[in-house]
Amino acid sequence: MTAPAAAAAAPTTPRRRATGTVRPWVIRGVRIVGTGLARTVLRLRVEDAQHVPATGPVLLAGNHSGILDGPLVFFVSPRPASLLTKSEVFVGFWARCCGWLGLIPVHRGQPDRAALQAGLAHLAAGGALGVFPEGTRGTGSMEQVADGLAYLALRSGAAIVPIAVHGTGAALPRGRRFPHLRSPVCVVFGRPFHLDVAGSPRARSTVRTAAEQIRLALVDHLRRTQPPA
Numbered sequence: 001m002t003a004p005a006a007a008a009a010a011p012t013t014p015r016r017r018a019t020g021t022v023r024p025w026v027i028r029g030v031r032i033v034g035t036g037l038a039r040t041v042l043r044l045r046v047e048d049a050q051h052v053p054a055t056g057p058v059l060l061a062g063n064h065s066g067i068l069d070g071p072l073v074f075f076v077s078p079r080p081a082s083l084l085t086k087s088e089v090f091v092g093f094w095a096r097c098c099g100w101l102g103l104i105p106v107h108r109g110q111p112d113r114a115a116l117q118a119g120l121a122h123l124a125a126g127g128a129l130g131v132f133p134e135g136t137r138g139t140g141s142m143e144q145v146a147d148g149l150a151y152l153a154l155r156s157g158a159a160i161v162p163i164a165v166h167g168t169g170a171a172l173p174r175g176r177r178f179p180h181l182r183s184p185v186c187v188v189f190g191r192p193f194h195l196d197v198a199g200s201p202r203a204r205s206t207v208r209t210a211a212e213q214i215r216l217a218l219v220d221h222l223r224r225t226q227p228p229a
Helices: 024-041 069-076 093-100 113-124 147-156 204-224
Strands: 043-047 058-062 081-086 104-106 128-131 159-166 184-189
Touching (some): 058 069, 058 147, 069 081, 069 128, 081 113, 104 113, 128 147, 159 204
Parallel strands (some): 058 128, 058 159, 081 128
């Protein structure tokens, strides 16, 4: 996501949206089956899930180095979470499935006010929202954090739980259709924290300061966690 200060700008590409409505039983089923499948195919380790608050608004913020990051966080989070998901997925039948799972489309590379509003509404209802603030797959080292996560945290007051996902880039490299069997992957949840930033949450300077505070916290969590052996 880009800076929310420009969120009112008109999108430059056609908007995509979820066409299905949330179905809790589908979410439960996908989480159960997905977790079982992930543990069968991968050598999956999940640590410190108890750090995720059981109730209340929470932002789950993770690094992004592989296509498996989002699904794994969706599967193993101790509480169901909606995820901000690239809009390219929301096509045809998959747009309906995304709606059933409560996924929120994000139009990358342009201001996306609708995604921010949907995220804030979900948090206001006491939900958990998963965000990969690097914006797209990369090294997963958190060299930069998009302003959208900071804006959501400032406006909602939600706690932020850092997540370190290790091994997904090697488990399913770009260009490969299926993951390497029994490839080691770990998902580590960190202790929740709140932003300590003064100023208007709508001001670009405040959002940028908050984004850097979040980035440093996520980098610290990544450094404290151990990649899978």
